[in-house]
Amino acid sequence: MKKWLSTILVLGAALFEFGSIPAHAQEEAGLDRAPDASDNLASLQHGAQIFVNYCLNCHSANLMRYNRLTDIGISEKQIQENLLFTTDKVGNTMSIAMRPDDAKAWFGASPPDLSVEARARGKDWLYTYLRSFYRDPTRPTGWNNRVFENVSMPNVLWTLQGIRDAKFETDTDEKTGEKVRRFVGYTQVMPGAMSSVDYDSAVADLVSYFSWISEPAQQQRKRLGVWVLLFLAMLSFLAWRLNAAYWKQIK
Numbered sequence: 001m002k003k004w005l006s007t008i009l010v011l012g013a014a015l016f017e018f019g020s021i022p023a024h025a026q027e028e029a030g031l032d033r034a035p036d037a038s039d040n041l042a043s044l045q046h047g048a049q050i051f052v053n054y055c056l057n058c059h060s061a062n063l064m065r066y067n068r069l070t071d072i073g074i075s076e077k078q079i080q081e082n083l084l085f086t087t088d089k090v091g092n093t094m095s096i097a098m099r100p101d102d103a104k105a106w107f108g109a110s111p112p113d114l115s116v117e118a119r120a121r122g123k124d125w126l127y128t129y130l131r132s133f134y135r136d137p138t139r140p141t142g143w144n145n146r147v148f149e150n151v152s153m154p155n156v157l158w159t160l161q162g163i164r165d166a167k168f169e170t171d172t173d174e175k176t177g178e179k180v181r182r183f184v185g186y187t188q189v190m191p192g193a194m195s196s197v198d199y200d201s202a203v204a205d206l207v208s209y210f211s212w213i214s215e216p217a218q219q220q221r222k223r224l225g226v227w228v229l230l231f232l233a234m235l236s237f238l239a240w241r242l243n244a245a246y247w248k249q250i251k
Contacts, residue, residue, distance in 0.1 A: 030147075034127035035201075037208040039219055044072040047209025050202060052083045054156050055114065058103065061094035063115035064213045071216055108140065108152040118210040126210060130157065130203045134166035134186060146183060161199045162192030 037043035048069055051061075066079050067090045074083070076090050084090070100110040118126060129147040133155035136144035141154035146166065155161070164186040173180050194202060212218070 031122075031124040031128045032131070034123040034207050035204040036123075037204060038211050040208070041073045043205040043208050044212055045074055046202070047205040047207070047212075048072065048074065048083065050157075050206045051114075051209055055206075056094060056096060058096065058098060058107075058111045058153075058156075059114045060096045060111075061115045061213055062113050064094050064216075066090050066092060066094065068213075068216055072212065111153065114210060114213070116214045118207065118214040123207050123211055127203060127207045130206065131161075131200060133158070133161070134164050135189065136166075157199075157203075158192065160192050160194045160202060162188055163190040164188055 037047075066084060066088065067076065069079055069083070070076060079090055103110045121129075125147065129145060132146040133143050134146070135142060138144075139150065141152065143151075143154045143158075144166075145151045145153075145155075166186055167184045168181045169184050171180050171182050172178070192199065215221075
């Protein structure tokens with residue numbers, strides 16, 4: 001019976017965590033593990049600030065309203081004074097004025113909406129991507145990215161990270177004999193406003209914010225899930241004892 005109860009708890013925990021697993025596997029080769037700050041209000045607030053200042057010019061988050069930021073400790077007054085543009089209201093969604101056709105003409109592709117990007121791509125992918133830009137004069141924007149090669153997006157955080165060049169070496173594949181370009185590191189060309197450690201921390205805050213807007217109720221869901229599992233465990237125990245008492249009387 002104990003084994004049966006343990007199985008129920010394990011299955012329940014698996015189902016409980018399933019909702020937070022992104023559409024693709026997290027353990028992709030070459031991706032760095034993103035720090036988890038989804039329950040840190042200060043980190044989420046900093047991530048919201050970075051998002052509005054650097055991302056919301058081109059990327060929308062149409063499934064998120066500004067007033068939901070009160071859930072992470074930002075008052076409506078702070079939203080109005082620090083995060084809203086002139087024509088926006090607290091109840092508005094995080095939309096942008098740029099038309100998709102114009103964006104495609106300027107960048108070659110329309111910037112995606114970021115409402116559920118963390119669930120679609122995964123936090124590790126976003127964390128690595130935002131830290132993998134390098135200068136590339138052959139690209140229209142002057143930038144490239146190791147995670148997303150020939151990406152249309154420029155490095156909008158370059159003032160914080162600085163400008164870097166990527167160093168590559170050409171090796172010969174032993175099996176196929178083909179030439180393979182291998183990344184060996186970055187060279188800092190111009191320093192940014194942040195150190196590398198501070199920049200990584202800022203990106204972690206931004207990625208945590210992306211994860212939060214993809215499901216603002218996720219922390220509440222996880223807390224509620226613990227109580228649900230405890231209730232099911234207690235109910236299973238009572239059902240087991242009731243079943244034993246019932247058959248004992250029949251015998």
